[in-house]
Amino acid sequence: MNAKVGLAVAAAVCALLPLVVPQYALTILIEALIFGLFAMSLDLMVGYCRLYSFGHAAAYGLGAYSAALILTHLGPPLPIGILIAVAVTIVVAIPIAWICTRSTGVSFAMLTLAFAQLGYAMLFRFRDITGGSDGIVGIPRPPGPFGITWFQGKTGYYYLVLGCLFGSYLLCRAIVRSPFGAVLSGIRENEAKTIALGYNTRAYKIATVVLAYGFGALAGALYAGFAGFASPELFFWLVSGRVLIMVVVGGAGTLIGPIIGGVFFVFLEHELSQITDLWPLIFGSIFIAFVMFAPEGIWGILSARFKADPQLPSAAGGKETSDAAA
């Protein structure tokens, strides 16, 4: 199947879904797409630079809280508010990225984790602004610009999220296929060699972390606008762990895989939590099975079977990719 046709079909199916699914399913659908976007943003780090962030909740939480504060206090049009939230997060992310990329591997994971937990702690420190453990409730969806109001309803919001997801996907795909993206893959496969070729890999890594925070913040801001509240749990490390699971199960280094992983898990969680309270157990077991036996993820399995898009190398293969690079 041609990748372009596939993408167009996927877009068309997603665009038509609100016409056929009931309203309550639309809520889950919106949440699933937001998590898909969130997982994709992490994939920029994990899948392309092998930077395992265990603190990506920081991006989500920063986006959500910035959006919540901006929309509640300043009341700009919703899309503008979301964009400002993304910009704020990007500014905050620059020093974080600068510090975290001083180390690699496990230390990098721990540093990102520390920043996310620091953000979590700060929510309680500045209780009068952030609401402490209560969070921020009653976030409005102000209309505009130019009198546009369609995103205030649930179906409209679905299209807003869908648009953001597709736009971000196309943007990320362009990034990873650009010369810039080629350097990132170089870092993933063999950083020493990439440095020897004359690239300042640290700068590339900082840029990637900042980009990932930006897209993660977009997901967080969309969530805040949708749910109408932001709570400290958004910053907690279990969120970071969850989204990492989604990336790996979906297929790291493919962009589309993590989107599928995110959507898949939100649905699975919703369905399973209705029939059994053991779903986290199932969730964890599925994850362990993927890490052990299918590190290339759902999309890796699918694309190997159908040869959907041979241009996109899978990142998580571990041994195979390292052999290919050597």
Next chain:
Amino acid sequence: MDFLGFILAQCLSALSQAAILFFIACGLTLIFGIMRIVNFAHGAIFMLGAYVGVTTVAVTGSFLLSLFVAPIVVGAVGMAFERLFLRRLYGRRDGGAYLLLTFGLAVVLSELIRVIWGAQPLSAGIPDFLRGIVVILGQPFPLYRLFLIVLGIAAAIAVWQFLERTRAGLLIRAVSQNAEMVHALGTDIDLVRTGVFGFGCAMAALGGVLAAPLVTAFLGMGTTVVIDAFVIVIIGGMGSFLGSLIGSTLVAFVQVLGAYYFQDLALALMYFLMLTVLVIRPGGLLGKEE
């Protein structure tokens, strides 16, 4: 109020906290030293230790017995996990796989505990013979916390002597420096790995048993503690035993004094400490930069 006595009581309180943190962090750092694995499941292991300990006390009525049963049971669980799961990933270049696998274990283990013991916290009383209050410089201080300090110091000395003086300790230090060379010299390093992983888990379980009378055994007791342990290990230097001892003490003092003097910043102080250390020494206080 006697100011000196007050300060002393706070320091003792911090030291008893340090003892519990040390039990968790020292296993974590040894495991990292040998296997280059950050064990995300260490918090869940700690929690499992607490639950097994509380159950042992409930069944047998003996606190001392639980100090042996919990580490043995949990150590066996850890060794089984290493044999069945972690071992299959050693061939992979990708170090992230360990993070992911142990995170998966943490999720599964926490859920299993919920299924087995239920969602209600299990209260564990302080054993009778440790229930008293000691008056130090005019300040009352719980005997149990003194017991924790003594036990913590004893454990630190025991592990240190074990690492320095015994053949097994020598092997552990050698494997953490150059596993391939030790392997080439004819040592079964798989056995060392399994042993150290089990030992690290047993230490965490002991910490869990000891913490249970202070905080009760509850779901989620592992999720915060594991982050504290990470911070400690990073501050001290990953893989450094002495570093974990220093880190535990530093973090415990920051937590206890911070909670008293800077209530608003208490949560954040620990991370500030960690970031400061890392900016100055990226490898931690006693660690090597990798």
